[in-house]
Amino acid sequence: MGSTIDIYEQPEFSNYLYPYDTENSEISFEILVQLKNNISESEIEAYVPALKYNKSWLMLLTQDDCMHAAFSNTWAAINGKPLYANYYYDIAHLVIGDLPPGPYNLGKTLGYTDGTGKEVRFAFTTTLAAENEWMDETSEVRVGYKGDYYRFYKKNGLTWDNVKSMLNYGVGIAFHDVATEDTSNVDSIVAHYKIAQNIIISKLKGRGCKILTEPNGRFKYVEAGYKYDDIQFMTAQGNAKETLYPFKVVGDLKKGLFSRVFNNDPNSLRPEIESNLDLPKENRKAIHIGVHGTDFKWVSFLEWINDKYGKDGDDSVWFPSMEEYYEYNYYRIHSKIETAISGNVLKIKIHMPAGKYFYYPSISLNLKGLDPENIQSIQTSEIVTGFSFGDYNEGTMLNIDCYKHLYERAAFYCEQYVANPTDSNYEDALYFINQLKDSDKKQELLRRISF
Numbered sequence: 001m002g003s004t005i006d007i008y009e010q011p012e013f014s015n016y017l018y019p020y021d022t023e024n025s026e027i028s029f030e031i032l033v034q035l036k037n038n039i040s041e042s043e044i045e046a047y048v049p050a051l052k053y054n055k056s057w058l059m060l061l062t063q064d065d066c067m068h069a070a071f072s073n074t075w076a077a078i079n080g081k082p083l084y085a086n087y088y089y090d091i092a093h094l095v096i097g098d099l100p101p102g103p104y105n106l107g108k109t110l111g112y113t114d115g116t117g118k119e120v121r122f123a124f125t126t127t128l129a130a131e132n133e134w135m136d137e138t139s140e141v142r143v144g145y146k147g148d149y150y151r152f153y154k155k156n157g158l159t160w161d162n163v164k165s166m167l168n169y170g171v172g173i174a175f176h177d178v179a180t181e182d183t184s185n186v187d188s189i190v191a192h193y194k195i196a197q198n199i200i201i202s203k204l205k206g207r208g209c210k211i212l213t214e215p216n217g218r219f220k221y222v223e224a225g226y227k228y229d230d231i232q233f234m235t236a237q238g239n240a241k242e243t244l245y246p247f248k249v250v251g252d253l254k255k256g257l258f259s260r261v262f263n264n265d266p267n268s269l270r271p272e273i274e275s276n277l278d279l280p281k282e283n284r285k286a287i288h289i290g291v292h293g294t295d296f297k298w299v300s301f302l303e304w305i306n307d308k309y310g311k312d313g314d315d316s317v318w319f320p321s322m323e324e325y326y327e328y329n330y331y332r333i334h335s336k337i338e339t340a341i342s343g344n345v346l347k348i349k350i351h352m353p354a355g356k357y358f359y360y361p362s363i364s365l366n367l368k369g370l371d372p373e374n375i376q377s378i379q380t381s382e383i384v385t386g387f388s389f390g391d392y393n394e395g396t397m398l399n400i401d402c403y404k405h406l407y408e409r410a411a412f413y414c415e416q417y418v419a420n421p422t423d424s425n426y427e428d429a430l431y432f433i434n435q436l437k438d439s440d441k442k443q444e445l446l447r448r449i450s451f
Contacts, residue, residue, distance in 0.1 A: 010140070010141055010142075011096055011141060011143070013091075013092045013095045013096050013141075014095070014412075014416070015091060015092075015095075015161055015164055015165055016164070016165075016168060016409060016412040016413075017164045017204065017205050018167060018168060018205070018207075018405060018409060019205050019206070019405055020204060020205050020206040020207035020359055021205055021206025021207075022206070022404060022405070023206075023358075023359055023361070023403070023404055023405075024354075024361050024383065024402050024403070024404045025354040025358060026351075026352075026353055026354060027350075027351070027352040027354070027361055027383060027402050028349075028350070028351045028352075028383075029349075029350055029380070029381035029383045029384055029402070030347060030348065030349050030350075030380075030381050031347075031348040031350070031378060031379070031380050031381070031384070031398065031400075032345055032346070032347055032348075032378070032379040032380075033345065033346040033347075033348065033367075033370075033375060033377075033378050034344060034345055034375070034376040034377045034378070034379075035344045035345065035346060035374055035375065035376060036344070036373075036374050036375070036376050037344075037374055038343075038344060039341065039346075039369075039370065039374065040341070041339060041340065041341045043369045043370075044339060044341075044346070044367055044368065044369045044370050044395075045366075045367075045368040045369060046337045046339050046348060046365060046366070046367055046368075047337070047365070047366055047368070048331065048332040048335060048337075048363050048364065048365055048366070049332075049364055049366050049397075050246050050247045050249065050332070051246055051247075051318045052318055052320070052328050052362075052363070052364045052399075053112075053113075053114050053115040053120070053318060053364050053397070053399065054115060054364065054366070054392045054393075054397055055112070055316060055317060055318035056277075056281040056284070056316045057246075057276070057277060057281065057284045057286075057287070057309075057316060057317055057318070058244075058246045058284075058286040058287070058317075058318050058319075058325065059286070059287045059288075059289075059305065059317050059318070059319045060124075060125070060235075060260070060286055060287070060288040060289070060319075060320070060321075060322055060325065061074075061122075061124040061125070061288075061289050061290075061291065061319070062124065062125040062126075062127070062174065062213045062235060062260060062288070062289070062290050062291070062322065063124060063125065063126045063127065063290075063291050063292070063294065064127050064176055064213055064215065064290060064291070064292050065127060065129075065157065065176065065177070065292050066126065066127050066128055066129040066132075066135070066157035066158045066176070067126075067157060067158065067292060067293050067294075068088045068154050068155045068156075068157055068158060068162075069088070069154075069293045069294045069295070070124075070126040070158055070166070070294070071088075071090070071091070071158060071162040071165075071166060072084070072087075072088045072089050072090075073293075073294040073295065073298065073299065074124060074126075074294045074298065074302075075124075075166050075169065075171060077106060077110065077298075077299040077302055077303070078109065078110045078111070078121055078122045078123075078124075078169075078302060079109055079110075079121060079169060079428070080105070080106060080107070080108055080109040080110075080424055080427060081094060081105075081424060082094075082099055082103035082104075082105055083103060083104050083105060083106070083296075083299060084100060084102065084103055084104075084152075085102075085104075085295075085296060087100040087102075087149065087152040087153075088152055088153065088154045088155065089152055090139040090155075090159060090161060090162055091139075091161050091162050091164075091165040092138075092139035092141050092161060093139055093141060093151075093152070095416070095420070096141050096143060097143060097420070098141045098142060098143045098144075098145075098151075099152075100149050100152040101146075101149075106299070106303055108306075108312075109121055109427065109431075110122050110302050110303060110305070110306040110310065111306065111310055111311055111319070112306075112309075112310040112311050112315050112317055112318070112319065113311050113315055114388055114399050115315075115364075115390055115392065115397055115399070116388040116389060116390035116397075116399065117390075118388055118399075118434055118435075119311060119431060119434070121169060121170065121431070122302065122305070122306070122310070122319040123169065123170030123171055123172065123319065123320050123321045123324065124171060124172070124319075124321060125171070125172040125173070125174050125211060125213070125321045125322045125323065126158065126163070126166065126171055126172070126173060126174070127173070127174045127175065127176035127177075127213055128158070128163065128173050128174070128175070128176070128196070128200060128209065129157055129158075129176070129177065130195075130196040130197075130199040130200050130203070131178060131179040131192065131195060131196050131199065132156070132157070132179070134155065134156040134157060134159075135157065135158065135159055135160050135163075135203075136159070136160060137155060137156075137159050138159070138161070139151070139159070139161065160203050160204075163203075163204070164204065167204070167207070168409060168413075168432075170320065170321060170324065171321060172211065172320075172321025172322055172323035172324060173200070173204075173207075173209050173211065173323070174209065174211035174212060174213045174322065175193060175196065175209055175211065175212045175213070175221075175225075175231065176212075176213050176215045177215045177216075178192035178193060178195075178196055178221075179192055179195075179196075180192045183218055183220060183221075184220055185220070186220055186223045186224045186227060187224075187227075189220060189221055189224035190224045190227050190228045193224060193225075193228045193230070193231065194228070196209075197209060197230055207357070207359060208230060208356070208357035209230070209231075209357065210230055210231060210232040210233065210323065210326070210355075210356065210357045211231070211232070211233050211234070211235075211322045211323055211326070212225040212231045212233075212234040212235070213234075213235050213236075213260075213290070214234065214235065214236035214237065214239060214240075217236075217237060217238055217239060219236070219239045222234060222236055222239060222257060225255075225257075226255060229356075230356065230357065231255075232254050232255065232326065232355065232356070233253060233254070233255075233256055233322060233323075233326040234255075234256065234257045234258070235257070235258055235259070235260045235288060235290075235322065236257060236259065236260070237259065237260060237261065237262055237290060239257075240257050240258055240259035240260070241259070242256070242257065242258050242259065243258065243259050243285050243286075244256075244258040244259075244285060244286040244288065245283070245284070245285050245286070246284075246286055246329075247281055247282040247283075247284065248282065249329060250333075251333065252329065252330045252333045252334060253326060253329055253330070254330075254355075258286070258288065259288065260288035260289060260290045261288070261289060261290065262289075262290045262291065263289065265297060266289065266291070266297060266298055266301035267297060267300065267301050267304070269287075269289065269301070270301075270304065272287070273287055273309075277309075277316075305317060305319070320360075323359065323360060324360040324362075327354075327355070327358050327359075327360045327361075328360065328362070328363065330354075330355055330358075331352050331354075331363050332363070334352075334353050335350060335351060335352045335353070335363065336349075336350070336351040337349070337350050337365070338350075344376075346367075346370070348365070348367075350365070350400075352402070361401070361402040361403060362386070362399075362400065362401040362402065362403070363399075363400055364397055364398065364399050364400070365397070365398040365399075365400060366392060366394070366395060366396070366397055366398075367395050367396040367397075367398065368394045368395045369394070369395050370395045370396045371391075371395065371396070372389070372390060372391045372395075372396045375389070375396065378398075380400075380437065383402050384400055384401065384402055384437060385401055385402060385403055385404070385406040385407065385436060385437060386399075386400070386401030386402075386403065386406055386435045386436055386437055387399065387400060387401065387437035387438075388437075401435065401437075406435055406436055407436060407441060407442075409432055410429075410432040410433045410435065410436055410442075410445055411445060412432075413425075413428050413429045413431075413432045413433075414429045414432075414433060414445045414448050414449055415448075416428070416429065417429040417449050418448060418449070418451075421451075426449060429445075429449045430449065433445045433446055433449070
């Protein structure tokens with residue numbers, strides 16, 4: 001008897017995991033600005049604004065319980081991927097092209113610009129359940145099989161493969177529930193934070209977790225967060241009495257606990273957002289929303305944010321993960337910035353001291369009093385891998401990225417498009433390539449996707 005060939009044999013797929021264990025931490029560099037006309041040093045004030053890209057309000061979204069929907073609904077909607085009312089899929093399904101029937105698609109990505117025309121997609125925070133073995137589940141991929149669609153049923157939660165991919169797009173991670181049998185015992189919770197942290201670090205190539213979203217109103221988790229040094233920034237619902245006002249923050253927010261709101265119908269939050277934006281920006285609170293599962297209502301809400309306040313609206317919102325906001329504010333408070341002018345050259349020296357488990361080495365720098373029209377050229381140090389500049393209402397804004405492996409990540413998505421030249425893969429490749437500062441290597445990647 002001949003052997004039976006399984007025509008639905010599981011194919012392999014590539015997934016990029018950023019080498020977080022080698023990311024830059026203590027960062028020092030210079031920027032040289034060649035000026036067209038002389039200007040005195042006293043006319044220029046260099047500072048990091050309260051919000052990145054000089055945005056006028058902050059939105060945060062935290063998704064609890066390590067939900068499968070965080071990938072196939074929230075992340076998928078933001079990044080222009082297929083959406084489903086009743087099915088769920090994984091990154092392996094998406095990359096290989098094994099997807100269920102009946103998708104709908106927004107036909108665009110959701111985000112804002114960096115103030116110079118470059119797209120920046122919304123990012124959010126997802127919790128992990130590192131101690132649960134179901135995060136290790138692999139995806140059943142059977143391209144072309146239509147006998148049933150059980151492989152697209154909702155899993156217990158996010159898999160590590162999905163998390164690895166989401167991180168590349170700016171999604172942040174957080175502690176939530178842990179596997180303690182006694183949720184009233186602070187020391188037991190701390191012990192399980194440490195267990196979970198070790199698992200996270202091993203699964204994500206050195207990336208640790210420093211954020212806590214309080215689970216189910218259990219304040220003992222917050223008390224444990226105060227005791228566990230790795231946790232640096234926290235949010236809760238009823239137990240957090242402090243509201244975050246980004247333009248009033250004067251410290252680095254370490255061990256800060258700030259409120260968020262849960263709402264089953266996100267679209268009912270629109271009036272609160274609109275009334276918040278009626279205030280001067282200095283008095284605007286951060287709009288911080290918590291959610292468990294997400295569905296078409298949340299997709300509609302995110303699209304509304306994009307269309308009214310993002311890249312297809314007035315472009316006023318900054319929508320990062322909790323991690324990125326915390327790190328950015330830390331850099332704002334602790335970075336040392338020096339300026340000096342010699343002839344027609346403005347020299348800027350910057351030192352950015354990172355905290356523990358920092359992975360967003362990026363700031364906006366305002367040069368108040370310097371008209372962009374007076375800039376001939378700008379030269380950056382090699383450690384600066386991403387760069388753009390443009391005007392803001394009081395001068396020139398520089399957007400500076402110091403991610404060590406920005407090129408390698410862009411090259412991965414470039415090759416993914418070359419291997420499977422879909423429109424979505426092209427948009428992703430272009431998105432990551434455009435994060436790079438101008439160079440011959442960037443131009444070569446652009447040529448690679450222009451066939």
